[in-house]
Each structure stands twice: as C-alpha cells, then as structure tokens.
Amino acid sequence: MADYDQPTMGASTAAAAAHAQLKKVKKQKVLLMGKSGSGKSSMRSIIFSNYLARDTRRLGATIDIDLSHVKFLGNLTLNLWDCGGQEAFMENYLSQQRAHVFSNVGVLIYVFDIESRDVDRDLATYVNIISALVQYSREAKVFVLIHKMDLIQPMTREDVFDRRVALVRRKTAEAVAIVRKQKPEVSGVGVGGLPGPGGGGGGGGAMMAGSLPSPELSTPIPDLEVEMQLFATSIWDQSLYKAWASIIHDLVPNLSVIETQLASLGVAIDADEILLFERTSFLVVSKWTSPEGESNPYGDRFERMSNILKAWKHTCSKYTGTPRNAEQFSDFEYKMGANFSMFVTKFTTNTYILVCMPPGEARFNSAKLNVAAARPWFRFLDGPMIAPTAGIGSSQMLSGLAAAGGEVA
Amino acid sequence: MASAFRRGSEALFDPSTEPRPPCVSRRPSRAMLNLHRVYEQNRQRVQQNLKDGVKVPEPIAVPHAKGKPRLLLMGQRRSGKSSISSVVFHKLPPNETLFLESTARIQKDSLNSFMEFQVWDFPGQIDVFDNPAFPFDMDAIFGEIGALIWVIDAQDDYLEAVARLNATILHLQRSYQHINIEVFIHKVDGLSDDYKLDIQRDITIRIQDELSDQGVENAPVNFHLTSIYNHSIFEAFSKVIQKLIPRLGQLEAILTNLCRTCRFEKAYLFDVNTKIYIATDSTPEDMASYEICSDYVDVIIDFTEVYGSWQRTPEWRKRLEGPPWEQKLEDQVACEWAESGMVLADAQRPIMLREVDRFLALVAIMKEGSYEKMPQINMNVDVVVKGLTEFFEITKSKMTPTAVPGGVTAVGGNGVMNGHGVVGDGR
Ligand SMILES: Nc1nc2c(ncn2[C@@H]2O[C@H](COP(=O)(O)OP(=O)(O)OP(=O)(O)O)[C@@H](O)[C@H]2O)c(=O)[nH]1
Ligand SMILES: Nc1nc2c(ncn2[C@@H]2O[C@H](COP(=O)(O)OP(=O)(O)O)[C@@H](O)[C@H]2O)c(=O)[nH]1
Ligand SMILES: [Mg+2]
Ligand SMILES: [Mg+2]
Numbered sequence: 001m002a003d004y005d006q007p008t009m010g011a012s013t014a015a016a017a018a019h020a021q022l023k024k025v026k027k028q029k030v031l032l033m034g035k036s037g038s039g040k041s042s043m044r045s046i047i048f049s050n051y052l053a054r055d056t057r058r059l060g061a062t063i064d065i066d067l068s069h070v071k072f073l074g075n076l077t078l079n080l081w082d083c084g085g086q087e088a089f090m091e092n093y094l095s096q097q098r099a100h101v102f103s104n105v106g107v108l109i110y111v112f113d114i115e116s117r118d119v120d121r122d123l124a125t126y127v128n129i130i131s132a133l134v135q136y137s138r139e140a141k142v143f144v145l146i147h148k149m150d151l152i153q154p155m156t157r158e159d160v161f162d163r164r165v166a167l168v169r170r171k172t173a174e175a176v177a178i179v180r181k182q183k184p185e186v187s188g189v190g191v192g193g194l195p196g197p198g199g200g201g202g203g204g205g206a207m208m209a210g211s212l213p214s215p216e217l218s219t220p221i222p223d224l225e226v227e228m229q230l231f232a233t234s235i236w237d238q239s240l241y242k243a244w245a246s247i248i249h250d251l252v253p254n255l256s257v258i259e260t261q262l263a264s265l266g267v268a269i270d271a272d273e274i275l276l277f278e279r280t281s282f283l284v285v286s287k288w289t290s291p292e293g294e295s296n297p298y299g300d301r302f303e304r305m306s307n308i309l310k311a312w313k314h315t316c317s318k319y320t321g322t323p324r325n326a327e328q329f330s331d332f333e334y335k336m337g338a339n340f341s342m343f344v345t346k347f348t349t350n351t352y353i354l355v356c357m358p359p360g361e362a363r364f365n366s367a368k369l370n371v372a373a374a375r376p377w378f379r380f381l382d383g384p385m386i387a388p389t390a391g392i393g394s395s396q397m398l399s400g401l402a403a404a405g406g407e408v409a
Numbered sequence: 410m411a412s413a414f415r416r417g418s419e420a421l422f423d424p425s426t427e428p429r430p431p432c433v434s435r436r437p438s439r440a441m442l443n444l445h446r447v448y449e450q451n452r453q454r455v456q457q458n459l460k461d462g463v464k465v466p467e468p469i470a471v472p473h474a475k476g477k478p479r480l481l482l483m484g485q486r487r488s489g490k491s492s493i494s495s496v497v498f499h500k501l502p503p504n505e506t507l508f509l510e511s512t513a514r515i516q517k518d519s520l521n522s523f524m525e526f527q528v529w530d531f532p533g534q535i536d537v538f539d540n541p542a543f544p545f546d547m548d549a550i551f552g553e554i555g556a557l558i559w560v561i562d563a564q565d566d567y568l569e570a571v572a573r574l575n576a577t578i579l580h581l582q583r584s585y586q587h588i589n590i591e592v593f594i595h596k597v598d599g600l601s602d603d604y605k606l607d608i609q610r611d612i613t614i615r616i617q618d619e620l621s622d623q624g625v626e627n628a629p630v631n632f633h634l635t636s637i638y639n640h641s642i643f644e645a646f647s648k649v650i651q652k653l654i655p656r657l658g659q660l661e662a663i664l665t666n667l668c669r670t671c672r673f674e675k676a677y678l679f680d681v682n683t684k685i686y687i688a689t690d691s692t693p694e695d696m697a698s699y700e701i702c703s704d705y706v707d708v709i710i711d712f713t714e715v716y717g718s719w720q721r722t723p724e725w726r727k728r729l730e731g732p733p734w735e736q737k738l739e740d741q742v743a744c745e746w747a748e749s750g751m752v753l754a755d756a757q758r759p760i761m762l763r764e765v766d767r768f769l770a771l772v773a774i775m776k777e778g779s780y781e782k783m784p785q786i787n788m789n790v791d792v793v794v795k796g797l798t799e800f801f802e803i804t805k806s807k808m809t810p811t812a813v814p815g816g817v818t819a820v821g822g823n824g825v826m827n828g829h830g831v832v833g834d835g836r
C-alpha cells in the first residue's frame with residue numbers, strides 16, 4: 001500500500017497547483033486553410049463529425065468560412081475556421097478580411113494536396129498566408145499537413161514526403177523573412193535546396209507578398225520564428241489521427257495533471273499502457289506507458305487505436321441504427337490467453353479509457369474496479385464546475401486498491 | 410504464437426515499414442488435415458464420376474492435383490479479379506487496388522486455412538477455351554472440385570462479358586459439371602439498389618435464354634452483387650466456399666444448437682484470416698449481423714497485432730508470477746484462448762468472440778441483457794468449441810507428416826495460445 005502513496009501525493013500537489021485554472025473554459029481559434037479540394041472539410045468531418053472517409057466524396061466546396069465550435073472535453077472549445085480554398089476566397093482573406101481572419105489565432109492548420117499539379121502556385125499562396133499569420137498572430141503554432149498521401153505509391157511515400165517537407169520549410173523561412181522586412185535569401189537557401197521549380201515559386205511568393213498591405217509592420221522583428229510541425233496524412237488511414245492528436249495535444253488545459261494522474265493509475269493497477277480518448281473524436285488526449293510497454297515496436301499504435309475504435313463505433317452505429325454521434329459501446333474486453341489482456345471502457349462523461357495489461361483473471365478484475373474507482377479523480381475533464389479536491393480523489397483511489405488487494409488474497 | 414489472431418506485422422500506411430508479405434501462409438491445423446481427408450474422398454468420387462461419365466477422352470492427367478479445392482477467377486480485363494483476390498486473400502486495402510498492374514499470366518495462390526484452397530487469377534485477355542496458339546490443358550484447370558468465379562464489371566458495358574460467360578458455362582456443362590459457377594456482378598459500390606437489381610435481372614435473363622437455346626437447363630449458376638469497398642465481397646466468398654465444405658450441415662447444426670441453449674441471436678464460425686464465414690446457425694441470413702461480427706474479428710486482429718506481437722522480458726514475467734500471485738501466468742488465466750466480449754450501448758446487447766483454433770473463431774450476437782449470464786454462456790461455449798475441435802479432429806494415427814502438403818509436421822497436441830509474444834508464426 002505504501003508503494004502507491006508516492007505517485008498519489010505527486011498528483012495531489014499538481015492537481016492543487018492547477019486548481020485555479022480548472023474553472024476556465026479555454027477557447028482556441030483554429031484556422032484550417034489550403035487550396036480548394038485539398039481535403040480540409042473532409043478531415044474536419046471525419047475527426048469531429050463522425051463521417052466515414054468515403055462519405056467525404058459528397059462534400060461540396062466550402063463557401064467563404066465555415067465556422068464551428070467544437071467542444072472538446074469539458075474545458076476546451078475549438079473555434080474551427082474552415083476557410084474555403086477557392087482563389088477568390090483566399091485573396092479576400094489576405095486583403096479585406098486580413099485582420100479579421102488572422103488575429104488571435106492559436107493554431108493554423110495548412111493543408112497541401114500532394115496530387116496538386118501546380119505546386120509553385122500552392123507554395124506562393126502558402127507564403128502569403130504564413131506572412132499574414134505571423135504578422136497578426138506571432139504566437140500561433142503552424143501544422144502543415146501533406147495530404148492525400150494514399151494517392152502516392154506506397155514505396156515512394158517517404159521520399160515524396162521528405163522532399164515536400166524540405167520545400168515547405170524553406171518557404172516558411174522565406175515568408176518569415178518577408179515579415180522581418182528582409183529580402184528573402186533566395187540565392188542562399190533556395191538554389192541549394194531544390195533547383196528549378198522551387199526557385200521560381202519562391203520568386204512568385206516574394207513578389208505577391210510585397211504587394212500586400214502591411215500597415216502594422218513599422219519595425220522589423222528580428223527574432224521572429226514560426227513553431228511548425230509537418231505530417232503526412234490521408235483520410236484513408238490512421239495518419240489523420242496522428243496529426244490531429246498532435247494539434248489538440250498542446251491545447252488541452254491541465255495536461256500535466258492528467259498525465260500525472262494517469263501515471264499513478266497505471267502504476268497502481270499494474271498496467272502496461274493506458275490511453276485516454278476524447279469520446280467523440282477518439283483522439284488520444286493523454287497516454288501513459290510502463291517501462292515494459294515502451295518496448296512495443298508499434299510506434300504508431302496510438303493513432304491506430306483511435307482509428308480502430310472510431311471505425312468500430314461506426315460499425316456499431318450502422319448495426320444499431322442509432323446516430324453516429326451517440327454513444328455506441330460501453331465496454332469492450334479482450335483477453336488473449338496468457339499473453340495480455342485489455343479493456344476499453346466509458347470513463348468520464350467526455351472520455352473513454354483503454355488499458356492494456358498483463359494476463360490474469362484476478363489482475364484484470366481488480367484493474368477494472370480500480371479504474372471505476374479512479375473516475376472521480378478525472379472528473380475535472382468534464383467541465384470546469386465539478387473539479388474535485390485532490391484529497392477526495394486520492395482517498396477513493398486507495399480504497400479501490402484495498403479492494404483489489406483483498407481479492408488477491 | 411499460433412493464435413488465429415496473429416499475423417505478420419503490416420501497417421496500413423507507414424512509409425517506414427516494408428511492403429506486406431505476399432501471402433499469409435501457415436502450417437496446416439488438425440482441423441485442416443481432417444477436412445483435407447474428407448475432401449479427398451469427395452474428390453476421388455468426383456473424379457471417378459468424371460471417368461465413368463460422359464466426355465473425358467483420356468484418363469485424366471492431373472499431376473499437380475493436390476486435392477485442394479480451386480477457385481478460378483475469370484472475366485474481362487479490368488473487371489476487378491486481381492483486386493478481389495488481393496483484398497480478400499492478401500488484406501490489401503481496397504483503395505490501394507488502384508496501383509495493381511494488369512495480370513499477364515495466371516496467378517496461382519495457395520491459401521492455407523481450415524481447409525486448403527487454390528486461388529487462380531486469370532488474365533482477362535486470354536480465353537482458355539479458344540487459344541489456338543497455346544491450347545490449355547482443360548483438365549489441369551477444371552479437373553479439381555471447386556468454383557469458377559466469373560467477374561463482371563457492373564459499371565461497364567457487360568454484353569461481351571456475358572457472351573464469354575455463356576460460352577464458358579456451355580463448355581463446363583459438357584465436361585466439368587462439378588464446377589460451381591458463381592457470377593460476381595462487381596463494382597456495385599455507388600450504384601443504387603434498384604439499379605443493382607435491374608442489372609442482376611438483365612444478366613440472369615441473358616444467361617438463361619442463351620443456355621436454354623443450347624438445350625442446357627438447371628446449370629448451377631449463382632449470382633452475387635459485390636464490391637471490394639464493403640463486406641459484400643467477403644459475404645460472396647463465404648457462400649462460394651461453404652458449398653465446398655464437406656459435412657457443412659453438421660457444422661450448422663452445432664451452431665444452431667448453441668444459439669438455442671445460450672439464447673444467441675446469431676452465431677458465425679469465421680476463418681479469421683479472410684473473414685470468410687464457413688458456417689452459421691439456421692436463422693435467416695442477415696447482412697447486418699455478418700458485418701458487425703466480421704468487423705469485430707478485425708478489431709481483435711488489430712488489438713492482437715498492436716499489443717500481442719512483441720516479446721515481453723523475462724523480468725516482466727518473473728514479477729507477475731511472484732508475490733502476491735505466486736502462480737505461473739498460464740495458471741492465472743481462465744481461458745488459454747483468445748476471448749472477448751463487448752456491450753453495445755443501445756440495448757446492452759453483448760457480442761462475444763472466442764477463438765476455436767489457429768484458423769477459426771466463433772462470434773455470436775447475444776440477446777439483450779444477457780451479459781450477467783456470461784459464466785454459464787462461457788461454459789456452453791467451451792463445450793461447443795470442444796465439439797467443433799472434434800469435428801475437425803483427425804485420428805492421431807493419421808497425423809503423419811506425409812499427409813500434409815509441403816511435408817511440414819503437424820502440430821502435436823493443442824499448440825494454440827501458449828506462446829509468449831513471438832511475431833507471426835513463431836516456432
Ligand atoms: N484520395 C484522397 N482523397 C481525399 C482525401 N481527403 C479528401 N479527399 C477528397 O477530396 C475531395 C475534396 O475534399 P474537401 O474536404 O471538400 O476539400 P476542401 O479542402 O474542404 O475544399 P474547399 O472547401 O473548396 O476549400 C473530396 O472528394 C474528398 O473525398 C485523402 O486523404 N485522399
Ligand atoms: N469502384 C470499384 N472499383 C473496383 C472494384 N474492384 C476493383 N476495382 C478497380 O478496378 C480496376 C481494375 O482492377 P483489376 O483487379 O486490375 O482487374 P483485373 O484485370 O480483372 O484483374 C482497379 O482500378 C480497381 O481499383 C470495386 O469493387 N469497386
Ligand atoms: Mg471545404
Ligand atoms: Mg488482373
């Protein structure tokens with residue numbers, strides 16, 4: 001019993017420290033941009049509205065900006081700006097609506113269609129968007145998704161992606177350089193990185209950006225930098241979940257509290273891995289892995305589990321005839337003989353939990369009891385109102401463990 | 410190690426992994442061996458009939474006849490034959506069939522499952538009956554028991570395909586009546602239900618008219634509406650393959666009985682590798698039930714792959730077998746087989762899955778609220794699983810290495826589920 005005190009106390013302290021923040025609902029402006037047809041509305045519909053990949057064929061082009069408020073857990077709201085990508089709209093965002101669109105942005109998600117024929121033009125537009133973004137929202141994070149990777153031959157995907165990453169990074173640097181009021185170093189970086197079309201695109205981007213209105217920029221910003229991550233994605237596999245889990249990861253409030261508590265739970269029930277999913281999107285909110293679990297060779301298992309469970313939810317919804325957004329399954333157990341056991345179960349109102357653990361009936365049953373007992377501990381995930389004091393959480397935790405111990409003996 | 414739910418590592422889309430292995434091949438199980446023997450008897454009977462019967466001119470020379478039922482995929486170019494075989498037998502994601510190249514020569518696959526099958530994918534442009542330059546040895550193609558699967562692209566003009574199919578049926582009716590003729594009206598994804606039925610009606614009439622003009626009545630022609638983008642292709646294969654399973658009726662009776670005693674709504678016996686169901690209980694066909702059970706098998710395969718395919722350290726085991734447990738892990742579990750239960754939220758309806766052997770799994774949809782009765786149900790399922798194993802059992806004396814194609818020694822005893830996380834087949 002004493003063994004379990006350590007992590008529990010740690011969690012209490014962290015919980016107390018974060019307690020002040022628990023009361024707030026965090027709002028985040030998320031821009032979704034990229035050329036028309038690149039797949040923005042498709043991925044949004046799959047992740048947040050439970051569309052199947054093949055349903056997206058029915059989506060029409062987005063007209064102007066499609067605004068949606070996605071409630072994610074109890075204390076985070078994503079204001080998702082799905083910006084229609086047809087050229088006329090893009091120009092409008094960069095001119096008339098510039099301040100409206102690009103101020104107060106928390107995250108920009110920029111989508112490139114890997115099959116697009118006119119790469120130079122795509123990149124030129126991208127440079128303009130990045131310039132506008134850093135001009136109005138210096139702190140915004142940028143996620144670049146190289147999308148529709150399923151259309152590339154599997155053998156060449158990695159190469160194609162790497163080349164595109166290099167290109168986008170270079171363009172991003174150019175865009176930042178524009179805002180710094182310096183001449184983009186086309187000769188220095190551009191020619192070395194990728195000759196030919198890349199160099200041409202750079203020239204175009206610089207020219208177009210030069211003609212843009214930038215009244216606020218009276219002084220150069222020498223230390224300006226963009227925090228950027230790139231992902232290869234497709235709606236046809238789990239890659240989409242990897243990208244979006246990274247996007248929401250930094251936005252979730254009290255992440256450190258969740259992580260600490262998940263760790264104490266994991267240690268207490270002897271798990272090898274615990275994943276916490278948001279209930280609608282099945283994006284991984286937080287995870288914990290034991291030292292043994294770290295040797296799992298499947299580095300992509302988190303997004304795979306999201307994808308698998310989301311697909312399963314669809315299957316259930318089709319079978320029961322209940323709406324896709326409704327809760328579809330409450331409990332899922334799997335015991336693979338003397339190899340491992342796992343269960344996925346409804347956890348708090350807004351979350352599901354997956355536990356993978358060593359085999360054994362008694363161990364399994366006590367883990368299920370303990371997970372149920374730990375629920376109140378995580379209730380703050382469901383909203384700012386009902387955050388429990390850390391003390392209650394930990395005492396319930398311990399009583400749960402006592403029950404488990406009794407069963408073993 | 411030898412679980413039905415283990416397979417080689419393959420990622421759907423991970424640029425860093427190697428291309429998936431071309432074929433999932435495994436050692437034969439006892440179940441398979443037994444079917445193999447029963448099948449062999451049937452085959453000999455068929456070939457005897459062939460000899461006694463009508464138009465076989467020479468004693469049949471089928472040197473490679475291994476007694477495996479054969480599925481022959483034929484049809485026009487681009488009708489989808491290779492896509493079908495890749496999706497069903499090689500787990501290729503449907504959208505990746507776009508990258509398949511045109512088939513230049515007959516592709517022969519051997520599928521090792523509860524029963525061994527050969528799958529032959531023909532190039533669309535060759536006509537086996539009319540190839541004067543290189544006449545085909547008909548017996549070598551049609552001499553085995555099996556099915557001809559004729560694939561017709563429903564999104565394309567199908568008149569020529571139907572004409573060729575008619576010619577083929579007439580040939581087979583003359584000399585190889587033991588071949589079932591299965592017409593896959595394919596690529597029906599995206600077509601309305603009405604349109605699908607119209608096409609099916611039209612094709613059926615065109616075939617019947619032609620056959621009766623030629624004096625052939627009651628040819629064994631079956632129709633299936635299929636697409637690789639949904640379960641229909643697996644369902645169609647299930648039906649095709651069930652016709653080739655000896656003593657299917659007994660299997661069905663076992664499942665019907667289980668449903669009655671446990672109050673199950675529906676039960677399926679799945680070939681885990683292909684998601685083909687080899688038997689179900691006697692309640693009416695129900696596509697929706699098949700879909701959810703088939704997807705359940707998929708989820709379990711995926712869980713197993715992600716969490717069950719790596720070797721845990723000896724320290725891990727030592728700790729888990731130490732205090733307070735003081736028991737070998739094998740003795741800590743209630744069931745040495747893969748088993749799973751899941752509760753649908755709408756009406757608390759459970760679905761259960763239980764591994765039968767290294768190829769087969771039992772999946773059943775239960776009645777509302779029966780989750781509390783799980784202990785009794787599990788006992789019944791145990792009994793049925795034992796019955797199924799017996800069904801596939803071969804007497805020990807028959808289990809000689811020579812009885813196994815490929816000469817691999819059969820597994821002695823029940824070697825399932827006692828491995829500790831070896832990727833793929835293990836030893
Ligand atoms: N092959 C493939 N097609 C995709 C993928 N993602 C989206 N698509 C398809 O691309 C088409 C256009 O997708 P949308 O999501 O409407 O495009 P959008 O970016 O919202 O376009 P605008 O609203 O005009 O800016 C749809 O037919 C999708 O099915 C993908 O990963 N792979
Ligand atoms: N829409 C749709 N396309 C399919 C289906 N099956 C196969 N295809 C496509 O048909 C094309 C030809 O397939 P292939 O297997 O090479 O035909 P084969 O010449 O008969 O072997 C490929 O582009 C497949 O992606 C299906 O069920 N639906
Ligand atoms: Mg759109
Ligand atoms: Mg082919």
